[in-house]
Amino acid sequence: MSEHAVTLTVNGVAHARTIEGRVNLADFLRHTLGLTGTHVGCEHGVCGACTVLVDGRSVRACLMFAVQADGRAVTTVEGLAAADGGLDPLQAAFREHHGLQCGFCTPGMLMTLTEFLRENKTPSAAQVREAIGGNLCRCTGYAGIIAAALAAARRIAADGA
Amino acid sequence: MATTPVPGGQVGRSLPRLEARDKVTGRAEYAHTMRLPGMLYGKIFRSTVPHGRLIGIDTAAARAMPGVHGVYAGEDVRKVIPDPYYGPAFHDQPILALDKVRFVGEPVAVVVASDPHVAEEAVALIAATYEELPAVFDEVAAMSPAVLVHDELKPAGTFADLKHLKGRKNTNVARDFHLRLGDVDKAFAEAAAVFEHEFRTQKVLHVPLEPFAAIADASDNRLTVYSGTQGPSFVRSELARLLGWPENRVRVKVPCLGGGFGAKLYIKLEALAAALSMLARRPVKLALSMEEQFYMITRHPTTCRIKSGVDKNGRVIARKCEVFWNGGAYADIGPRVTQKSGFTAPGPYDIANVAIDSYALYTNLTPAGALRGFGVPQLVFAYESHTDMVARALKIDPVKFRRDNLLRAGRPQATGTVLKDAATDAVLDRLAQCIDWGKPFDRGSGPIRRGRGLALGIKAVISPTTSVAAINVAADGSCTLYCGTVDMGQGSDTAMAQIAGEVLNIAAQDIAVTPRDTDITPYDMGTLGSRSLFHMGHAVRLAALDAKEKLAAMAREVGEPDGSNTPVAELFRKKYGMQAGNVIGAGTYKPDYTPPDSKSGQTPNVTPFWMVAGTAVEVEVDCETGHVRIVKLVNVADCGRAINPRIVETQLSGGSLMQLGFTMFEKMNIEGGQVTNASLADYKIPGMLDVPATIENVTVENRQENGPFGAKGVGEVATFGVSPAIANAIEDAVGVRVTVLPLNPEAVLRALRVKAGSPLDSE
Numbered sequence: 001m002s003e004h005a006v007t008l009t010v011n012g013v014a015h016a017r018t019i020e021g022r023v024n025l026a027d028f029l030r031h032t033l034g035l036t037g038t039h040v041g042c043e044h045g046v047c048g049a050c051t052v053l054v055d056g057r058s059v060r061a062c063l064m065f066a067v068q069a070d071g072r073a074v075t076t077v078e079g080l081a082a083a084d085g086g087l088d089p090l091q092a093a094f095r096e097h098h099g100l101q102c103g104f105c106t107p108g109m110l111m112t113l114t115e116f117l118r119e120n121k122t123p124s125a126a127q128v129r130e131a132i133g134g135n136l137c138r139c140t141g142y143a144g145i146i147a148a149a150l151a152a153a154r155r156i157a158a159d160g161a
Numbered sequence: 162m163a164t165t166p167v168p169g170g171q172v173g174r175s176l177p178r179l180e181a182r183d184k185v186t187g188r189a190e191y192a193h194t195m196r197l198p199g200m201l202y203g204k205i206f207r208s209t210v211p212h213g214r215l216i217g218i219d220t221a222a223a224r225a226m227p228g229v230h231g232v233y234a235g236e237d238v239r240k241v242i243p244d245p246y247y248g249p250a251f252h253d254q255p256i257l258a259l260d261k262v263r264f265v266g267e268p269v270a271v272v273v274a275s276d277p278h279v280a281e282e283a284v285a286l287i288a289a290t291y292e293e294l295p296a297v298f299d300e301v302a303a304m305s306p307a308v309l310v311h312d313e314l315k316p317a318g319t320f321a322d323l324k325h326l327k328g329r330k331n332t333n334v335a336r337d338f339h340l341r342l343g344d345v346d347k348a349f350a351e352a353a354a355v356f357e358h359e360f361r362t363q364k365v366l367h368v369p370l371e372p373f374a375a376i377a378d379a380s381d382n383r384l385t386v387y388s389g390t391q392g393p394s395f396v397r398s399e400l401a402r403l404l405g406w407p408e409n410r411v412r413v414k415v416p417c418l419g420g421g422f423g424a425k426l427y428i429k430l431e432a433l434a435a436a437l438s439m440l441a442r443r444p445v446k447l448a449l450s451m452e453e454q455f456y457m458i459t460r461h462p463t464t465c466r467i468k469s470g471v472d473k474n475g476r477v478i479a480r481k482c483e484v485f486w487n488g489g490a491y492a493d494i495g496p497r498v499t500q501k502s503g504f505t506a507p508g509p510y511d512i513a514n515v516a517i518d519s520y521a522l523y524t525n526l527t528p529a530g531a532l533r534g535f536g537v538p539q540l541v542f543a544y545e546s547h548t549d550m551v552a553r554a555l556k557i558d559p560v561k562f563r564r565d566n567l568l569r570a571g572r573p574q575a576t577g578t579v580l581k582d583a584a585t586d587a588v589l590d591r592l593a594q595c596i597d598w599g600k601p602f603d604r605g606s607g608p609i610r611r612g613r614g615l616a617l618g619i620k621a622v623i624s625p626t627t628s629v630a631a632i633n634v635a636a637d638g639s640c641t642l643y644c645g646t647v648d649m650g651q652g653s654d655t656a657m658a659q660i661a662g663e664v665l666n667i668a669a670q671d672i673a674v675t676p677r678d679t680d681i682t683p684y685d686m687g688t689l690g691s692r693s694l695f696h697m698g699h700a701v702r703l704a705a706l707d708a709k710e711k712l713a714a715m716a717r718e719v720g721e722p723d724g725s726n727t728p729v730a731e732l733f734r735k736k737y738g739m740q741a742g743n744v745i746g747a748g749t750y751k752p753d754y755t756p757p758d759s760k761s762g763q764t765p766n767v768t769p770f771w772m773v774a775g776t777a778v779e780v781e782v783d784c785e786t787g788h789v790r791i792v793k794l795v796n797v798a799d800c801g802r803a804i805n806p807r808i809v810e811t812q813l814s815g816g817s818l819m820q821l822g823f824t825m826f827e828k829m830n831i832e833g834g835q836v837t838n839a840s841l842a843d844y845k846i847p848g849m850l851d852v853p854a855t856i857e858n859v860t861v862e863n864r865q866e867n868g869p870f871g872a873k874g875v876g877e878v879a880t881f882g883v884s885p886a887i888a889n890a891i892e893d894a895v896g897v898r899v900t901v902l903p904l905n906p907e908a909v910l911r912a913l914r915v916k917a918g919s920p921l922d923s924e
Contacts, residue, residue: 041419104371142814
């Protein structure tokens with residue numbers, strides 16, 4: 001199995017590793033770097049639990065090889081909270097509005113919505129539904145997730161004003 | 162800080178979940194994510210035939226692969242567990258197949274390797290030979306002994322109501338339950354009209370987003386298992402039984418669960434992981450893929466026949482229910498579903514003459530077990546579809562027909578147990594009100610037609626079961642709660658802390674809830690069947706009261722006047738001269754219960770509480786394609802007193818959406834015993850865009866008098882009415898009746914074409 005040198009930043013921290021070409025980004029983050037907040041559900045790009053940001057764009061970490069992230073900046077759920085542990089507005093809203101139950105889909109939901117809210121400052125409920133139409137949750141029935149996303153958008157807008 | 166009196170109670174607060182912070186930061190730990198030092202990975206080689214004698218397994222190529230630590234088959238397991246059959250109801254399931262395989266996907270051998278990918282590759286090098294046997298897949302066909310899945314019934318002895326089945330041969334009926342009330346034959350003869358219908362539900366599965374995972378770490382006299390299980394106490398006692406060890410040598414630790422819904426009950430991967438760790442003499446992890454979940458546990462497909470006799474006033478005077486539960490190859494908890502849910506088959510109706518015959522059948526499919534409702538959603542689909550069909554045939558308004566026949570609090574249910582604290586009236590009234598029943602509405606035009614439907618169901622919590630809890634008050638006054646209820650997402654940790662906080666006058670978020678660990682947390686029967694809030698809620702309440710009384714005694718001992726407000730930390734300092742000591746409160750709860758008569762099924766006390774809920778919908782049917790769009794969906798539940806209203810709402814919303822998937826599209830496609838859609842890409846579960854445009858959750862607050870602070874379980878109730886409400890609304894819209902789930906476009910279009918006199922070709 002051929003090995004490849006990979007250099008990338010994850011949550012602002014630079015990492016250099018030599019890895020096998022077959023290792024996907026999810027396994028690299030979870031096993032090689034120990035960032036287990038990125039969850040693996042279906043392992044074929046359907047459930048969205050493993051969603052992370054690569055150069056700010058959401059990707060399914062189970063469908064991307066780690067070597068493809070060479071030279072890029074990755075953000076995972078561990079990178080959302082402030083250095084002092086303070087939750088970001090989206091995390092806080094998920095907690096406050098019961099946007100989660102078992103929590104397994106939550107990291108993927110948060111990462112998908114992080115990208116969405118950056119580009120949609122005043123989203124409608126319909127837009128939120130569309131944005132996370134590709135992230136599955138088996139517990140909540142989604143109502144709390146939509147409420148949380150809308151609340152986070154309002155909070156971000158208020159903080160930015 | 163922790164002892165600061167809290168203004169207002171803890172019960173009734175919509176407190177954010179205690180563990181939410183860990184879950185939004187990625188800190189929460191799940192079994193699927195855990196790793197131990199020196200750990201090996203197991204991957205399972207599975208049967209490719211539904212029924213066959215195992216002739217041989219060739220593992221040589223797999224053993225020779227670099228990185229492979231060992232390859233183990235059924236006979237290897239016998240070296241460490243001589244009698245390797247397990248199960249909660251029957252000891253019928255081998256840890257790895259021995260003489261026979263009984264379903265496609267049954268574990269036959271395991272490769273243990275240092276890397277999961279190596280293990281997976283080595284599994285592909287294993288070859289097994291089988292002598293194929295005829296197989297049986299259909300639950301009604303399995304009533305005949307033409308194909309026998311098991312030679313003999315082997316009840317576990319755990320449940321008294323199954324002991325009589327021991328040694329039965331020449332049958333696939335794992336459990337038969339019968340109930341007789343009044344004289345059903347005489348009543349049918351006297352009825353003005355008799356109606357009989359058959360309903361079928363399909364094979365669906367739980368799909369927790371975190372697939373099953375367990376790690377076992379065995380040494381010579383100690384076994385530790387880390388597992389995403391809903392029932393650590395059972396896992397411990399069953400592993401101890403298999404090993405012939407006392408329970409105190411087996412430890413089961415439970416990290417967060419990424420969903421459970423009944424799948425992660427009883428033994429699933431734990432016995433296999435334990436055997437592998439003992440054989441490999443290293444910690445071994447088994448973590449399934451999403452695909453492999455299709456070969457672990459599913460819901461019961463059912464065939465349900467209902468016959469009703471109605472008098473000239475529109476009163477149902479007789480009902481006969483025949484229910485066939487397709488339990489798959491191993492019993493799991495199926496025999497209990499057959500009785501514990503079977504006795505509610507006549508529905509929430511006051512019927513003087515009832516006969517129920519309920520059968521658990523072995524077939525050559527993936528085993529079936531508990532799934533959010535324990536069989537009740539399948540029954541409600543049958544009896545509430547039937548109720549509408551009868552009402553329409555009699556030209557009686559379906560809501561009026563329900564009102565006229567409703568079982569109300571104070572009246573005996575079919576078992577003879579009197580219904581108490583069950584707001585059947587209020588639930589039905591709110592359903593009708595929320596969907597504007599009886600009012601004119603836009604019925605659509607052209608190919609798009611609209612209709613409305615509703616349905617309600619009833620469930621009895623499983624009884625008798627036991628929960629134990631403990632509370633430790635530290636010398637600074639802070640409290641730690643020990644309870645075995647597993648928070649798999651339903652919010653039990655938060656609710657239990659609220660109950661303890663209510664008694665002790667402490668803010669719930671200041672109470673630490675200890676992670677489940679059988680060395681530390683006391684016994685609990687299991688997190689299942691909406692029992693936890695009631696049973697464990699009581700145990701926690703009693704433990705908190707015990708601690709409170711002990712603190713009061715300590716106050717008297719150190720000379721505090723009655724009713725003194727002295728902080729708890731000060732009491733400890735006074736008693737011990739420093740910050741030292743503990744007060745430990747304990748509580749045990751087990752409700753009263755009277756077993757049903759073995760012939761008539763009658764008992765004055767079948768359950769400590771009843772669940773009542775329903776769903777009303779408005780749908781749009783496209784007559785050209787058969788597509789059904791749910792315009793509005795309203796869930797109404799009697800939830801007793803809500804301990805945490807927001808969590809109740811989430812449970813209702815989540816439960817109904819899950820059932821909406823089981824109603825509209827979820828289906829395991831099975832050909833010749835082989836599941837052909839075993840992946841999330843091919844087996845669709847509801848996504849954001851499947852949520853009805855309007856969804857409302859309404860709770861009818863109705864204090865459960867014997868519940869902790871008036872509360873009762875609510876985790877399953879929103880599943881009850883969804884399927885029949887939609888089927889009823891489809892008939893209301895376009896005049897066709899679909900009696901087989903799912904109500905997918907094909908099923909609806911076929912029914913429409915039959916009605917139009919131009920049926921589609923069969924499949």
